[in-house]
Amino acid sequence: PFPWYKAMRTSKPVFRDSEYGLWNVFRYEDVKRVLSNFKEFSSQFGKAFNPAGGPISESIINLDPPRHTKLRNIVSRAFTPRSVEKMEPAIREICENLLSVHRDGKFDIVKEYTSPLPVTVIATMLGIPVKDMNKFKRWSDNVVGGSESNYAEFPAIMKEMIEYFRKMMVEREKEPRDDLITAIINAEVDGDHLSELESLGFFILLLVAGNETTTNLISNSLLCFDENPGTMNEIRSDKGLIPRAIEEVLRYRSPVQSIYRVAINDTEINGVKVPAGSIMVPWIGSANRDESIFPDADSFDINRKENRHIAFGEGIHYCLGAPLARLEGKIALETLLEKYHMITIDRNSPIVPQDSTIVYGLKELTVKVS
Ligand code: HEM
Numbered sequence: 001p002f003p004w005y006k007a008m009r010t011s012k013p014v015f016r017d018s019e020y021g022l023w024n025v026f027r028y029e030d031v032k033r034v035l036s037n038f039k040e041f042s043s044q045f046g047k048a049f050n051p052a053g054g055p056i057s058e059s060i061i062n063l064d065p066p067r068h069t070k071l072r073n074i075v076s077r078a079f080t081p082r083s084v085e086k087m088e089p090a091i092r093e094i095c096e097n098l099l100s101v102h103r104d105g106k107f108d109i110v111k112e113y114t115s116p117l118p119v120t121v122i123a124t125m126l127g128i129p130v131k132d133m134n135k136f137k138r139w140s141d142n143v144v145g146g147s148e149s150n151y152a153e154f155p156a157i158m159k160e161m162i163e164y165f166r167k168m169m170v171e172r173e174k175e176p177r178d179d180l181i182t183a184i185i186n187a188e189v190d191g192d193h194l195s196e197l198e199s200l201g202f203f204i205l206l207l208v209a210g211n212e213t214t215t216n217l218i219s220n221s222l223l224c225f226d227e228n229p230g231t232m233n234e235i236r237s238d239k240g241l242i243p244r245a246i247e248e249v250l251r252y253r254s255p256v257q258s259i260y261r262v263a264i265n266d267t268e269i270n271g272v273k274v275p276a277g278s279i280m281v282p283w284i285g286s287a288n289r290d291e292s293i294f295p296d297a298d299s300f301d302i303n304r305k306e307n308r309h310i311a312f313g314e315g316i317h318y319c320l321g322a323p324l325a326r327l328e329g330k331i332a333l334e335t336l337l338e339k340y341h342m343i344t345i346d347r348n349s350p351i352v353p354q355d356s357t358i359v360y361g362l363k364e365l366t367v368k369v370s
Contacts, residue, residue, distance in 0.1 A: 005285060027270065035317070054201075075183065095335035119133055119211050126180045128168060144211075165204070213325065231300075248304055250311035255359060261282065262279055349366035351365055
């Protein structure tokens with residue numbers, strides 16, 4: 001999509017497409033404004049797509065203040081850098097276990113490593129049995145997938161998820177535990193518990209938001225390093241460079257390329273009139289390649305001086321899981337480098353991109369290791 005973004009930043013930085021009627025926004029400053037100015041651009045677009053609503057429409061990612069702030073506060077402490085740091089040994093163990101299976105020098109790293117890791121971590125935090133992982137993975141792939149076949153299956157998947165979490169809620173009510181499900185069902189906002197739909201929305205959001213995205217961050221990292229010879233050796237000889245390398249991957253191959261908002265009133269962006277009710281698509285993937293902010297934006301450079309990417313969004317909806325995603329990415333790469341002397345992409349096997357305009361990454365990536 002990057003050449004298209006570039007052309008649009010120059011020729012039509014704010015553009016309504018005639019097919020879907022969506023208002024696409026491509027320049028860094030404009031994307032930031034649409035993402036962060038919640039008084040002008042609402043996140044309550046869920047109902048614009050699905051008038052019947054549902055748990056996802058009641059989750060923080062689709063709410064505006066004041067409800068958004070109150071619900072986010074319930075879990076924000078569990079996701080601070082200090083809290084997630086405590087997960088480090090558990091994450092390392094998951095990574096080591098995934099790599100401990102003997103493989104003959106060549107394997108699909110998405111299937112075997114980058115995809116099971118985040119789903120195992122979040123299942124542990126929520127307090128749901130890791131043995132149900134295949135089910136979680138199928139659900140979350142569907143919800144964030146954004147392709148036609150996903151839309152067709154969505155109602156059935158939603159029904160399955162709701163039944164599953166309803167059972168979990170009943171179990172936790174009988175027997176509370178030290179996990180996020182218990183924290184959410186016991187939480188009080190203005191003297192009341194959350195509605196059932198809000199609790200379900202929270203569980204589903206937490207389960208799906210960090211899976212595909214973190215998987216993509218790690219797989220995209222391997223692709224970026226392989227395309228830029230020397231990078232793998234550079235970070236191998238100085239592991240302290242890994243966090244910076246991850247930031248550059250987040251910018252260069254942003255796992256979330258686009259987000260939605262709804263314009264609340266008539267407004268103007270970059271001189272273009274946008275009517276109230278317009279569905280906005282701020283393109284994060286384009287903002288992160290904007291040459292006016294990132295010199296030589298189409299080059300991957302882990303030593304980039306100032307990296308003000310917005311891969312985790314901007315403002316009040318800034319990714320709750322950013323510290324966790326960064327930590328998982330760092331440990332996943334460290335563990336790979338410790339386990340193998342050589343890691344390269346097998347260019348003879350297919351490198352299969354994901355079929356979505358929202359999440360950006362790989363469905364399949366074969367690596368050769370020794
Ligand atoms: C929000 C990206 C990992 C949970 C967001 C947003 C972005 C994003 C762009 C902003 C959405 C908006 O403005 O409407 C990413 C990327 C990730 C990642 C690129 C991995 C590299 C995670 C993880 C979790 C998580 C691991 C948690 C388990 C959330 C939640 C929100 C969110 C709950 C909604 C926050 C709110 O509305 O206040 N993420 N995310 N994300 N993310 Fe992430």
